[in-house]
Amino acid sequence: MIVGAGTFGASLAWHLARRGDDVVLVDQFEPGDVRATSGGETRLIRCGHGTDADYTAMARRARTLWCELEAETGASLYTETGVSWFAHSDDGWEAKSEATLRALGIPVERQDLTRAYPSFAADDLTWVLHEPEAGVLRAQFAVQTLARAAAARGARVVRGRAAPDGDRVRLGDEVLEADRVVWSCGGWLAKLFPGLVDVRVTFQELFFLDGGSGWERVPAWIDYDRGVYGTGDLDDLGVKFAWDQEGPPLDPDADLPPATAETEQLMRGYVADRFPALATARLKGTKTCRYEITPDSHFIAAAHDGVWLVGGGSGHGFKHGPALAERIVAAWHGGAPLPHHFGLHTRERAPSLRSAGSN
Ligand SMILES: Cc1cc2nc3c(=O)[nH]c(=O)nc-3n(C[C@H](O)[C@H](O)[C@H](O)COP(=O)(O)OP(=O)(O)OC[C@H]3O[C@@H](n4cnc5c(N)ncnc54)[C@H](O)[C@@H]3O)c2cc1C
Known part of the structure; x- marks a missing residue:
């Protein structure tokens, strides 16, 4: 029995x-609901994780499994736009990612971006790392597709708000038992298991600009040191800009507030620096959501x-869903144990593995 139908569950x-x-x-909720962290239209899938070979390999495996889900269901879940990392030094996150990617045989190149985007300013950049086999997942649709594919193979998908009852699951008037119970409840985990799970839930904002033609098939990009990432104009959503600094706390049950003028101004400042032609582009839409971040x-x-x-997806969990699931089930059946750092011990703050290297 699995409680929580986000990417992990x-x-x-x-x-x-x-x-x-x-x-x-x-x-x-229904799988893919916007109140869950796996809701929302798009999520990046990239393998670069600095020196961390374990997440690097897991992301690569996840890419294979997302493609298997596409083949099994016929759903179009993944667009291979490539992902470009904007490097501000020769020995930072990007150089470490490049070394790890090369050691694992994952395609990667140093890229001249002058013609990759209709407008691009790189005065503050040292170089650009490009993962050609990375891209964008249709997140909400992918979660719905996972649940549908599970149901097609006999899984029962049930709607209801559950509560732990020892090793059983309380659902309305019923107390349900299973050989194994998994609570994969995103930002709600800390409320369900207080004191056990160190997860902060934060408010995050996304902006979509009307770039006009030419922005449809550009590489997704990550400016790790400046804490901003985005995608081209996929599925007519607009050119996406995510302000990736850690936002203020927001209860998982609270309504999602609208995007703020302050963050829009910060985002506009970044756009003027990096993609000057978009500096005054019309705001096509905004989205807000939550991270659930471990220290x-x-x-x-x-x-x-x-x-x-x-x-504890921590702003980078989406892509890993199918590969993490495979590892968890293998560990249950005598395969490789899960790494110690997935445990419930007290954790120290550490540099982020998501697309913002600073907070
Ligand atoms: C704006 C934004 C951008 C992101 N960008 C990326 C990215 O580019 N790449 C990437 O890999 N990751 C990204 N992430 C992170 C990623 O989306 C999350 O880490 C991941 O989706 C978390 O999935 P989850 O299954 O743990 O949680 P959720 O998706 O929140 O799922 C938990 C589920 O549990 C259910 N639930 C909770 N409590 C109960 C209960 N008591 N009873 C029944 N059901 C319950 C909820 O309804 C929910 O559906 C981003 C996140 C956000 C918000």
Whole structure:
């Protein structure tokens, strides 16, 4: 039984159903709801994670599994735009990522971006690292597709708000038992397991500019040192700019506030620096959402008192869903144990593994 049908829980349901296991997937909302962190149209998939070879390899494996989900369902979930990392030094996150990617045989190149975007200013950049086999996932649709694919293989998808009852699951008047119970509840984990899970839930803002033609097939990009990332104009959403500094706290049950004029101004300042032709482009739309961040930005995947807790996506969890699910299930069945840093121990703050290197 899996409570929480975000990328982590729905991936587990799909993986287990593919093995032929009996699965119940419970969520308080429909899979892909905007109130969940896996809601929203797009998420980047990239392999670069600095010196961390484990996340690098997991992201690469996830790419294969997302493509398998596409093949199994016929759904178009992934657009291989490539992802460009803007480097501000010769020995920073990008150089470390490049070394790790090359060591693992993952395609990567140093790129001249002068013609990659209709407008691009690079005066403050030292070089650009490009992952040609990275890109953008249709997030909400991918989660819905995971749940549908699991259901097609026999999983039961149930709507309801559940609560822990020892190693069982309370759902309305019923108390349900299963051989294994997984709580993959995103930002709600800390409310469900207070004192056990160190997850801060923060408010994050996204902006979409009307760039006009020429911005459809540009590489997605990450400016790790400046804490901003974005994509081209995919699916007519507009050119996406995400202000990736850690936002203020926001309860997972609170309404999502609208985007703020302050952050729009910060975003506009960045756009004027980096993509000057877009500086005055019309704002086509905004979105807001939540991160659920662990202090070291490592995920959570650990057992506690007969149940499993999975989460702590920390602004970079989406892409990993199917590969993390595969690893968790392998660990249950005598395969490689999960890394210590996924555990429930007290964690120290550490540099972020998401697309913002600073806060
Ligand atoms: C704006 C934004 C941009 C991001 N960009 C990227 C990116 O580019 N690349 C990337 O890899 N990651 C990215 N992330 C991070 C990624 O989206 C998250 O780490 C990931 O989606 C978290 O998934 P989850 O399954 O843990 O949580 P969620 O998606 O929140 O799912 C948890 C589910 O649990 C359910 N639930 C909770 N409590 C209960 C209960 N008591 N009973 C029943 N159901 C319950 C909720 O309804 C929810 O559906 C981004 C996140 C945001 C917000």
